[in-house]
Amino acid sequence: MKPILIIAQEAGGIPFGLKKGFENLGFICLLETYDETIFSNKHSLIERIYHRIADPGYQKEIKLLFNKTVEKYGQEISDGGFSFVLIMRGNEIEEKNLNTLNRRKCNLFTYLYDPLIDSTIQKQCADISDFIFCADKKDCSLYKNNSCWLPLGYDDEVYFPSTEEKDIDIFISGSISNRYFKRREIVEKIGKSSIAKNKKIFFIGSTGFSLTDLKVNVGKINWIAKRVSHFEIANYQRRAKICVNIHRDDS
Incomplete structure (x- = not known):
């Protein structure tokens, strides 16, 4: 049996949960979370200052990774070395990699x-895929019979x-x-309110760019990191009385 290759941008542990699901079904599954190297795993004062000045999630770096x-897997993809390749989110594809994916001898899913x-960088991967899974049901209309709705899930061994x-x-x-300007407004309003003065509030998130991060005034909210691993997110959620996860647009 040929292995499955998952190339994913990390999102709350979803790629790891999917890998586990395939393995539970008896498949061999390789997972590459290409942005994993830019996660922050420490929260010292120096780390916090660094993340406010130099965003490790800078979009150009994610595209490069x-x-x-x-x-890295181009030759195996061209030779049909995988049962299929699943790209989770993806990014803009460089020409040499686009040629590789178009020469593939295995199915490609996105x-x-x-x-x-909201996130057009996903479109290039989707357009060349054999099948597309859509977290937003409206996107299924773009790919008709070559797509289906698949809402985001979670791993209950991580989130509990x-x-x-x-x-x-x-x-x-x-x-x-x-x-997501409305989200930012809400975070800033909470930070300036009496709630933040009297309550212990933690925030993990980013505008995506260090310069625009510097313009965000979170007030009394403790902005602990821009990005962390899904294990750390889960730990903070367990420690909190109230969790506010802002995953979707305001529209």
């Missing part, structure tokens, strides 16, 4: 994490409740990039 991963209208005392009042996580 995605293309390096495709290139899982769209975000609505295409805890009986330990909760030491965080409110935990907020999610992107506050320009297309």
